[in-house]
Amino acid sequence: MIEEYLYLSVIxxxxxxxxxxxxRNALVAFMSVELMLNAANLAxxxxxxxxxxxxxxxxxxxxxxxxxxxxxxxLGIIVSIYKTRRSTSVDNANLLNQ
Amino acid sequence: MIGMEVIDPVAATGVFGxxxxxxxxxxxxxLLLLAFGRWIERIGPLLGVAAITxxxxxxxxxxxxxxxxxxxxxxxxxxxxxxxxxxxxxxDVGLLIDPLSILFALLITGVGGLIxxxxxxxxxxxxxxxxxxxxxxxxxxxxxxxxxxxxxxxxFVGWEGVGLASYLLIGFWQHKPxxxxxxxxxxxxxxxxxxxxxxxxxxxLAMFGSSSFAAVNHGAALLASPWATVIGLLLLLxxxxxxAQVPLQAWLLDAMEGPTPVSALIHAATxxxxxxxxxxxxxxxxxxxxxxxxxVVIVGTVTLLAGAWIGTSKDDIKKVLAGSTMSxxxxxxxxxxxxPAGYAFAIFHLLTHGAFxxxxxxxxxxxxxxxxxxxxxRHYGGLSKYLPVTFWTFAMGYLAxxxxxxxxxxxxxxHIIEAAFGRSxxxxxxxxxxxxxxxxxxxxxxxxxxxxSKRWQKDVHPHESPAVMTVPLIVLxxxxxxxxLAMNWWIQEWLEPVTGAHPHEVGLLPTTVGWLTMLVVAxxxxxxWLVFGRRPIPAEPPAGNPLAEAGRNDLYGxxxxxxxxxxxxLGLSRAAVATDAKGIDGFVDLLSNAIGGxxxxxRRAQNGYVRSYALTMVLGxxxxxxxxxxxxxx
Numbered sequence: 001m002i003e004e005y006l007y008l009s010v011i012x013x014x015x016x017x018x019x020x021x022x023x024r025n026a027l028v029a030f031m032s033v034e035l036m037l038n039a040a041n042l043a044x045x046x047x048x049x050x051x052x053x054x055x056x057x058x059x060x061x062x063x064x065x066x067x068x069x070x071x072x073x074x075l076g077i078i079v080s081i082y083k084t085r086r087s088t089s090v091d092n093a094n095l096l097n098q
Numbered sequence: 099m100i101g102m103e104v105i106d107p108v109a110a111t112g113v114f115g116x117x118x119x120x121x122x123x124x125x126x127x128x129l130l131l132l133a134f135g136r137w138i139e140r141i142g143p144l145l146g147v148a149a150i151t152x153x154x155x156x157x158x159x160x161x162x163x164x165x166x167x168x169x170x171x172x173x174x175x176x177x178x179x180x181x182x183x184x185x186x187x188x189x190d191v192g193l194l195i196d197p198l199s200i201l202f203a204l205l206i207t208g209v210g211g212l213i214x215x216x217x218x219x220x221x222x223x224x225x226x227x228x229x230x231x232x233x234x235x236x237x238x239x240x241x242x243x244x245x246x247x248x249x250x251x252x253x254f255v256g257w258e259g260v261g262l263a264s265y266l267l268i269g270f271w272q273h274k275p276x277x278x279x280x281x282x283x284x285x286x287x288x289x290x291x292x293x294x295x296x297x298x299x300x301x302x303l304a305m306f307g308s309s310s311f312a313a314v315n316h317g318a319a320l321l322a323s324p325w326a327t328v329i330g331l332l333l334l335l336x337x338x339x340x341x342a343q344v345p346l347q348a349w350l351l352d353a354m355e356g357p358t359p360v361s362a363l364i365h366a367a368t369x370x371x372x373x374x375x376x377x378x379x380x381x382x383x384x385x386x387x388x389x390x391x392x393x394v395v396i397v398g399t400v401t402l403l404a405g406a407w408i409g410t411s412k413d414d415i416k417k418v419l420a421g422s423t424m425s426x427x428x429x430x431x432x433x434x435x436x437x438p439a440g441y442a443f444a445i446f447h448l449l450t451h452g453a454f455x456x457x458x459x460x461x462x463x464x465x466x467x468x469x470x471x472x473x474x475x476r477h478y479g480g481l482s483k484y485l486p487v488t489f490w491t492f493a494m495g496y497l498a499x500x501x502x503x504x505x506x507x508x509x510x511x512x513h514i515i516e517a518a519f520g521r522s523x524x525x526x527x528x529x530x531x532x533x534x535x536x537x538x539x540x541x542x543x544x545x546x547x548x549x550x551s552k553r554w555q556k557d558v559h560p561h562e563s564p565a566v567m568t569v570p571l572i573v574l575x576x577x578x579x580x581x582x583l584a585m586n587w588w589i590q591e592w593l594e595p596v597t598g599a600h601p602h603e604v605g606l607l608p609t610t611v612g613w614l615t616m617l618v619v620a621x622x623x624x625x626x627w628l629v630f631g632r633r634p635i636p637a638e639p640p641a642g643n644p645l646a647e648a649g650r651n652d653l654y655g656x657x658x659x660x661x662x663x664x665x666x667x668l669g670l671s672r673a674a675v676a677t678d679a680k681g682i683d684g685f686v687d688l689l690s691n692a693i694g695g696x697x698x699x700x701r702r703a704q705n706g707y708v709r710s711y712a713l714t715m716v717l718g719x720x721x722x723x724x725x726x727x728x729x730x731x732x
Contacts, residue, residue, distance in 0.1 A: 020712045029708070094706030 005046035012039035026078045026088040030071070037067045106312065107175035107194055107248075113159055114174045117193050120160075120203060121246065123152040125239035131232030139228050143221075146231030147214045150238055154207035161200050172197055172595060175248055175312075186307070194248035194311060198596040201445060202245035202375060205452045209367040210238050212570035216460050217359040219566035220467065224357075230270060234363065237263035241368050245375055250299045250309040253376075257295060257340065260372060261288045264364050268356040280352035287349040291339015298332035301325065311379070318382035329383050330390025333376055334397065341373025341427050343401045348655040350424055351408065354416040358463030361416055366423050366455035371448050374427065377434040378441050381597055385437060394435030395521065399528050402428030404653055406535035410542065411649030413639055414473045415462045418543050419455070421649075422499065425532060426451045432529060433514040436521050441597035442590040443513040449589075450506035450581045454498035457574035461492035464567055465547060468560035475546040476637055477555050482548040484560040487568040489548050491575035496544055498578035500537040500619050503608075509582035513604065516611045526611070534618040541626030546635055553637060 012035055019032025041060040048056025082088050110117070127149030131142050138145060164172045173196035181189040195203075214234060221227040240259025247253040269281025302309045305325055306317035318326070337343065342350035342365075353365055364370070377384060377394060384391050405424030412418045430448050433440035466473060468485055482489040494505070501507040515533060519526030554560075562568065586604055608616060639650070648654065703714070 017712075017716055021709055021716065024709070029712075090708040093708065 002046055002050050006043060009039045009043040009046065012036075012042065024089045024091050026081070026090050026093075029090060030074055030078065034067060034071070037063055107173035107196060108171050110174050110176040110195075113163055114176055114195060116156070117160060117174075117176045117195050117246070118178060120153045120156045120207070121193075121239050121242045123149045123156070124235040124242070128232050128236035128239060131228055131235060135228075142228030143218055143231045146235050147211070147218065149235050150207055150211045150214050153238065153242065154204075154211045157200065157203040157207050160195055161204060164195070164197065164200060169595060181252070187303075188308075189249065189251055190310070191252050192248045192310075193246045195246065196596055197592050197594075198375075198378065198445065199245050201449060201592075202371075203242060205371075205449055206238060206241050206245065206368050209452050209456045209574070210234075210241075210363055212573055213359050213363045213367070213456060213460065216362075216463070216567050216570040217357075219564050220359055220463055221357065226270075230267075230357070233263055233266045233270065234359075237267065237364065237369075241372070244372055248311050250302060250311070250314070253379075254295055254299060257336075257372065258292065260340070260364075260369050261285065261292065264288075264353070264369055267360040267364060268353045270356055270360065274355065276352075277355040280349075280355040284349040284353050287346050288339045291336045291346055294332045294335025294339070298329050298336060301329050301332065305329075314380070315382045318386060321383075321386060323386060326383050326386035327389045330380070330387045331393060333380050333383065334390065334393055337373030337376045337394075337431070338397060339373075340376075341370045341431065342424055343373065343397050343428065343431055344404055345658075347401060347404065347424055348652065348659055351417050351420045351652055354414070354420050358416065358459060358466060361420070362456045362459035362463070365420060366459050367452040370423060370427050371430070371452065374430040374434055374444055374448055377431065378444060378597065381438075381441055384435075385598075391435050391437055395432055395525060396435075398428045398431030398433075398435055399518075399525055400428070401425070402432060402532045403528060403535075404428075406532050406539065407645075408649050408652055409539040410535060411646040413475050413650075415465065415475050415478075415543065415547060416459070416473055418475070418539060419459055419462060422536065422539065423455055425536060426455065426499070429511060429514050429529065429532070432525065433517055436517050438598045439520060440514065440517045442593045443510065443517055445593060445597075446585060446589045447507075447510035447514055449585065450498065450510045450578070453574055453581050454495040454506055454578035457571060457578050458492060458495040458499070460567070460571055460574065461488050461495065464488040464563040464571065465492075465560075467563050467567070469554070469558055472555060472558070475543065476635060476639070477553055477558075478547045479550045479553040479635065480548070481560055485548075485562050487562055487571065491568075491571040492548070493544070494575035494578045496540050498582075500540055500623065501533060501615065502619075503616070504579075504583060506578050506580075506582035509586045509604070512608065512612045512615050515615055516609060519611055530611075530615060530618055533615055534622040537619040537622030538626045541623045542630045545626065545630040549631060551634055553635065 016032045016034075016036030016039060019035065020029050023029050023032065041063050044056040044060045044063070046056075048054060048060075078088060081093055085092060127146050130138065131146055164174075173194065176193040176195065178191045178193065181191045183189070214231070217227075217230065217234065221230055224230065237260065240256050240263050242256070244253055244256030244260060247256060265281050265285040268284050269278050271277045272281070299309050302314055305321060306313045308314075335346075338346045350365060350370070354361055356364070384394065402425045405421045405426075405428055407421075409418050409421030409425060412421060426447070430444040430451070433444035433447065462473075465478065465481060465485060465488060468481075468488075469478065472478075498506040498508075501511045511533060515526065515529045518529040590604070639646075641647070651657075
C-alpha cells in the first residue's frame, strides 16, 4: 500500500518541478516549489509509517518550518519586485545578466 | 722569413712628452665646435683650422727631433695612463712615436690641414660649416689616435673613431637620401671589417696576454704558425673594411656623396690608408705566415685591377677618382703583402698618393665649384682655359699618378711593380697592366674635363676658385711633383727600424721593369687619347660595351653583396618572422582561443532566466540521483 503514496508523491513532485520550469509567473512558480516540498513531505511520512519510526515525520516538520520561513522571505521579494517592475514574470527579472 | 731584431722604443724625454697634444688639439677643437654651438658660429671654422695647424706644428717638431736622434733612439714611447686593470689584465694607453707613425702623423696633419684650409672656401656658403669643421677635427683626432697608439686596443679606439667620423661626414648632407644611405652603407661595411679586428685583437690577447705592439712583436717569434695565419687573416679582414679592398670595397664609391673635401681627406689621404698601416704595423705577424701574406697580395692585386676597371667607365668625376683610390690602395696592399721588400714601398706610395690624390680630389671639388656642383664629366669639356690654376695643379696630380718620370708616382709606383715582379711573374704582370689602365682612365678624365669642346649645361659660368682653395691645390701639386724625388733614397733607411732592413737599390734612371712600365703607361695614355681625344664626347654614355657596362655598375659589387649576404639574411629573418607568427604565436593563440571558447560557453549558461536555472538544477539532481541509484545497484 506504500507504493500508492510514493506514486502520488512522485506525481506531485514532477508536477511541481515542471511548474517551476515552465511557468513565468513568480507566484505560480512559488506554489510549484511548495508542491515539490509537500511531495517530499508525503514521501517522508510514508516511509516513516512503513518503518514504524518518527524520524521521517520529524523531518517533515522541519521541512514545513523551513518552507514557512521561505514563503515569508520569498513573498516579500516577489511583492517588492512587483512594486518596482509592475510585473511578476520571472523572465523579466534578469537584471543580473545585463 | 728573416728574423728581425725587435727594437724597443726608448722612454720619452723633452718635447716627446707633449706628443699627446697632437691628438688632444683636434679633439679639443671637435669638442668646442660640436658642443658650444652658436657662441662660436663665426670663428668656428678658423678654430678648426687652428687646432689642426697646432697638431701639424707638433708633428714637425717631433719629426725634426727624430731626424736628429741616433737610429736606435728614434722610436719613442710616451706612456700616458692606465686605461683599465682587471685581474691579470692591464691595458695602458700610450703613444708610440716611431719613424712609421711620425710619417703618418705628418701626412694626416699636413694634408689634412690643407684640406681644412680648402674647406674654408669650399664650404663657405654652407649653413652648417661649424659642425662640418667639428667633424673634420674629430676625424683627424681619431686618425691620429689610430696611428700613434702603441697598443692594438687603443688603435682600435681610433679605428672606430675614424669609422664614426666618416659616417658623419659622408652623410653630412643628410637631407639627401642618397647621402644618408651611403653613410649607413659605409658604416655597416666597416663593421664587417671591425669584426675581423676585434677577433684579431682577442686572439692576440689570448696568445700574448697583451695587445701592445711591444708584446706582439716580442711574442710573435714564439707563435705557432697556424695562429700567425689566423691573426694575419683577421687583420686583413679589418684592413679590407677600412681600406675598401675587395670584397669589402662597395662602400667607397657611394661614399663620394659626402662633400668633396671629405672625399679628399677620408677617402684618399688618410682613412683608407689605415688598412695599409695596419698590415705594415703588424709585419711581425705577417712575416711568420706566408699564407696570410699571399692573401694580402691577392686582395691587393684584385683590388688594384677592379678599381682601375671601375675608373675607366664612370662618368662621375669623383667616382673615377674613387675607383682610382681603390686601385692605388690595392698597390699599397700588394706591396705590404710582399713582405720586407715591400713595406717601405707601400708606405712610400701611401705618402705620395696622399699628396697627389688629395690634390686631384680637391681639384675635382674646384671644378664642381665652378660648374654648379655638376659631377658628370660629360657636361664638362674645355675647362683648361676657364680654370687655369685648377687645370695646372690637376695636371701635376695626373702626371704623378700615371708615373711620369721624376714625379712622385714614377718612383713610388714603379718600385711596387718591381717588387711585384720579384714576388711572381703573374702578380708583376697584373700590376703592370694596372699601371697601363691607370694611365688610360686618368687620360680619359683629363680629356673629358679639361680638353675637347664645351658640353656645358645651361646657366653654367665656370670660374676659378678663390685663393683659399687654390693655394692648398698649389702646395699639393708641388708635393705631387717633388715628394718622390725627396723620399726616394731616404725612406727605406728611415723605416728600417720599423720594417726591417731590406736594402733595395733605387736609382734615378728606370730599371728594365721601369722602362717596361713607362712603355705600358705611354700605351695607356695613347689609347686614352685615341678614344677620347680625337672625337667629340657623346652626351650619353655609349651602350653595348659589356666591359664598360660592368665598370659603370661597380663590377656588380652591390648585386653580389645583395645575393650573397642581404638576400640570405632577409630570407632568414623572414623565416624567423614566419616561425614566430605561425608556430609560436599559433600555439599560444590556439590555447587562448580554446580558453576563450570555453568561457564563452560558460557565459551563455548564465543567461539570467530563472527557469533555465531551474532546469539545470533539475537535470543536476536527476544526474546525481542516477549516479547514486546506479551506484547502489551496481
